[in-house]
Amino acid sequence: MTPTLGVGLIGYAFMGAAHSQAWRTAPHFFDLPLRPELTVLAGRDAVRVADAAERLGWTSTETDWRRVLERDDVSLVDVCTPGDTHAEIAIAALEAGKHVLCEKPLANTVAEAEAMADAAARAAARGVRSMVGFTYRRVPAIGLARQLVADGRLGEIRHVRAQYLQDWIADPTAPMSWRLDKDKAGSGALGDIGAHIVDLTQHITGQRLTGVSALLETFVEERPLPASAGSLSGVAGEGMGTVTVDDAAVFLGRFNGGALASFEATRFALGRKNAIRIEVNGSRGSLAFDFEDMNVLQFFDGDEPAATAGFRRILVTEPEHPYVGAWWPAGHGLGYEHGFTHQVVDLVTAIAKGEDPRPSFADGLQVQRVLDAVERSAAARSVWTDI
Amino acid sequence: MTPTLGVGLIGYAFMGAAHSQAWRTAPHFFDLPLRPELTVLAGRDAVRVADAAERLGWTSTETDWRRVLERDDVSLVDVCTPGDTHAEIAIAALEAGKHVLCEKPLANTVAEAEAMADAAARAAARGVRSMVGFTYRRVPAIGLARQLVADGRLGEIRHVRAQYLQDWIADPTAPMSWRLDKDKAGSGALGDIGAHIVDLTQHITGQRLTGVSALLETFVEERPLPASAGSLSGVAGEGMGTVTVDDAAVFLGRFNGGALASFEATRFALGRKNAIRIEVNGSRGSLAFDFEDMNVLQFFDGDEPAATAGFRRILVTEPEHPYVGAWWPAGHGLGYEHGFTHQVVDLVTAIAKGEDPRPSFADGLQVQRVLDAVERSAAARSVWTDI
């Protein structure tokens, strides 16, 4: 009989729904050493959290996240709230002896992220695990990319180019939301989506950024307030609010192995909906990925004779590919949410084995330091800023 | 309080797993008028069906599918067995007053399919519903394709070309399986995957095929027997078995609106894993779809000025697209299994509304007649064969 793992989830918006689907689904496709139970969902509004629990499949609710930490039937706390609350909740949970999965970016400031990484290190010493939710690492094509680099198929890395392109506020009449408010979100495109491509490129290359030169931009500084304060509807109400975060971030960087890098994160790339595009050029091979075609990895093998060399469109849907064997036959693609299921699988497996899962809070802190260097460079005439 | 709908599933291989995921997932993303309950899973081997029920989330098991039909807590029977058993199970279930979802192809012969369609018509008169599982109709891009044709955006349809390309037995040493045995499977590539492109092109165009001219081929006639009779492992054992179905089917056709069509279904298209490719050319517009990039529909709008006309790569991941609004934000693609969830949604909705869902058993019968005409044409020197 598989032992269980009681999970408490804090937050039930977009990320809460994605995590719920992962907790529900993982045990049906993967042999997990611990069977997750969707024990409790926490949110401030009693009526709305009850509705959400019913819809998302959680057994009970709390309106104060601190209650979740006190419950004996909860072994793991999953933090899906806006970034300004991550540090407080995650640190308290770790101190209460709960494993923690925390959405990215780890925190809104380096100071908070440092405190969290310290707490994670102390907790690890007591066997309590923590992980930050850079879920795109678990897209099979990204897993394969990482593997090809680790196997030396790219040789020495020379170029990295990464873009995360969206367009959901390209229209200046799109209303304000918490994601456009620095107090809640910490930053705009930079922390929300730029954080992902920083993490992904470091993960794939196995290297770290050592410095950056950056520009930030807010194209639309005033937006209509939403119809109601807590609304997720995207409908504009009366009055205007001030956007206090970046709409777009572009930056150059250098990896510790010597590669040149360029990054772009924006919510104003009209026509690109969720385009995470990553290219890596090495001395032996090259890679290209685009989340708009997420089941595919492009690979150029420089060892091929010139007459037959070319970027291969690898359909990453074979049993030989990371995570894929647990799902459907070859060629039957996965979707956005599967990365969250794989995250649950890896996290639960690490907990059962007594290992520290990756990406760790220390990894999250390092990304936070990159974001911080980007902001400092942008504020100092793009001057090169070490990380 | 939402009333429930007890479901009994017969069969738990690939299709059983896909249907289970759909039954589990639908209520978490869609507001269903009836809440499905995974009441009972049926299979002949008591130990294996119990394992499967545990893994797939079913509450109880039966080793005789007839028991499922007798249970009061079952309102719907979901048939996921090989095609030779569809008619018997589905007809009995309908006669027992159970709604039926039956995997495709509806049956292995036209005679069986006729009996099933008759039973479905009788059942419908008593308010008992039935549906055949041409699940690809519920891929959002296919839904959009249907909508564009129905809205007249393609004008008069002139060409349809459709291919369903796989390669899982391109290697002559791949072992025998029930899918290569005419007694179990009825036909090979033709009924397994050709049936899908017949259904999809008829669905998208809103037209019917009126005749065909066909070739069938079995490239590899002897294959190693699998390691164990019931094995799904794909590992070869001792001795050879005879392939009694087609490896590939190619056929020409004509739609009742006058369009020329060409079809190809094969398991020998090396490098194509699950490529369902459909193109439609009309007098006003054209469409192209490839399941290897399943979240995309290509659309050419002939009303555009020549200088700016071109096939548009529509990312079918917007809230405006069929089914998509219930899932994730724009740009976050869906996977293979989501079509099954949409199928559950439409079926449950039709049952609650007292409507007959589509594709009906009559639709399934008509596809069966097309497949039959293909076989007859191939047997008669490709002569034109009316449907």
Next chain:
Amino acid sequence: MTPTLGVGLIGYAFMGAAHSQAWRTAPHFFDLPLRPELTVLAGRDAVRVADAAERLGWTSTETDWRRVLERDDVSLVDVCTPGDTHAEIAIAALEAGKHVLCEKPLANTVAEAEAMADAAARAAARGVRSMVGFTYRRVPAIGLARQLVADGRLGEIRHVRAQYLQDWIADPTAPMSWRLDKDKAGSGALGDIGAHIVDLTQHITGQRLTGVSALLETFVEERPLPASAGSLSGVAGEGMGTVTVDDAAVFLGRFNGGALASFEATRFALGRKNAIRIEVNGSRGSLAFDFEDMNVLQFFDGDEPAATAGFRRILVTEPEHPYVGAWWPAGHGLGYEHGFTHQVVDLVTAIAKGEDPRPSFADGLQVQRVLDAVERSAAARSVWTDI
């Protein structure tokens, strides 16, 4: 000092212009054993042929093609007239001891093509060479495709699918032209563009079609007459004319090595301008080509491990590729007209070496027989028709 080769060109419309560019350009990029001279251009209207000669770079003109054959300064006759005149001109030229390059399709009937092939065989015995202008064979990506098959990289060929898709008369108000008149053109899409994909697939596979099953269709049977009889303007005039050729042809086929094939040639594929699409699946590898991206060949190498296998987008612009080294550095793509230049290169080289160039008139005849079988099958309820 390189000896010269006097060329006489008959016809100066689209094909005449393409051939002229090839004759002018070849010696500037390739080391030719004979230097072509653009000696004489022939056409019936003295004023228009003089204008054309000026524009296309020809030194003199004739208004009767028979004069060209009598000239001592002409060693090669290049036939770019409509198909109904090919046989008469080409046979006369061969009998006059002139080498002949004849546009495709070789003729409008099998009988004419047989007479031409006979004449070519007789001429060859006297050292007079002939070639039919299936120019797409000389696109570098097609050359590479042929090479990969010849090298065994595809193994045993199992599937061929080929389409030649255009849309220039998809609009029912597009006016009549000689290409829609059976007396001039012999057939419609079938001979004009279908001939190319028959030749290309036979060339690439190194095999021959042994039989076909076919459908032909004329979607629009009456069209406005053009503004003036000789007009190339595409502008409609008064009155209607009857289209006496096919608008589209679809057919199945079988190659002598056992592969199944499907073909489609149409002028009604809205949005496809000149899409020659060829796919070949073998037991070891697969190929895909689309002339809309003519500098690319897709190749799937079945010998690759599953984890890294995928269709490679080979940019056929390397010095290692057929013909490419004579042009620009790697990556600088060629265009439509370059195939004609390569045709001149191969033809002139064969003449100088005293070899018979390919595709020969016998090759052209064989294609004509395929087209004829297609027409006969279409007239006989698509019944299988041997070639």
Next chain:
Amino acid sequence: MTPTLGVGLIGYAFMGAAHSQAWRTAPHFFDLPLRPELTVLAGRDAVRVADAAERLGWTSTETDWRRVLERDDVSLVDVCTPGDTHAEIAIAALEAGKHVLCEKPLANTVAEAEAMADAAARAAARGVRSMVGFTYRRVPAIGLARQLVADGRLGEIRHVRAQYLQDWIADPTAPMSWRLDKDKAGSGALGDIGAHIVDLTQHITGQRLTGVSALLETFVEERPLPASAGSLSGVAGEGMGTVTVDDAAVFLGRFNGGALASFEATRFALGRKNAIRIEVNGSRGSLAFDFEDMNVLQFFDGDEPAATAGFRRILVTEPEHPYVGAWWPAGHGLGYEHGFTHQVVDLVTAIAKGEDPRPSFADGLQVQRVLDAVERSAAARSVWTDI
């Protein structure tokens, strides 16, 4: 009778060959107001220049470029030498009253480029014209891109991202060449290919870069000397030489309309042969171009309803597109060299009309200033550097 325009070409390597093909070809496809004559080819080595003149179609030769300027039968001087000689030759030619076409980059330093722009301005006052050879402006897809922006179809420009990716020295054993020598080439990837994407993005947007932040990198600092000093063979000889230019340049920029930009020029992007990739996102629409698929422009029309919006793959091969009508029927793509022919057409037309052609030497100077700012920023820790 069309008056003639005597042309003198200085240099006969890669660029000389491309220009020669353009001068030869333009009058055969376009109605030119002046008929170019390939009067004289200049190069230092008498034997080699004579060979080149024979091959490229020039009537006479000179071994001292100054002789070309003295000839009365030369009205236009076409400068295709390495960058360190541009200023001297072009200024002398303009002062001698010859129109000048000068290859890009205009010069190796801003000071030289300023002197050239001054000379051009003085010459223009006397009716003598000059143009710098940013030939990619004349690719039809780029012409269409410019038109769409000029017509307001993109709205306010927010993002520009441009890459020029090659890989011809990614292999560290590729030998030295003049392009790797700062004295000859001025800079490496930056001036050779980076100059093109600076010009193209400014041309398409109709805007100017106002500042940059940059990184330059030389990945391989020592390379084998070529087999012979003047060799173009790419074969290594004995001994090593020092690379004195950048292998790669990455930089951020800002356009005067407020758009953020990022640029990358590299010769180390393994697998990318001549990939000029440009994307522009505006408030109303977006564009994407890749020279590896040069006959295509991707356009996203933000005015489309969300359900049918998508990037359109416009095949820029219609008579409605810039330059295309003069060539082949719809769908018959052009190649690399056609841009040079269009350049000749526009230059000759401007000369005949007495207008100043674009891009002017002033345009070339402005690009030079951008390159200079890139170098200064890279030398100053990437600090923002105004242009």
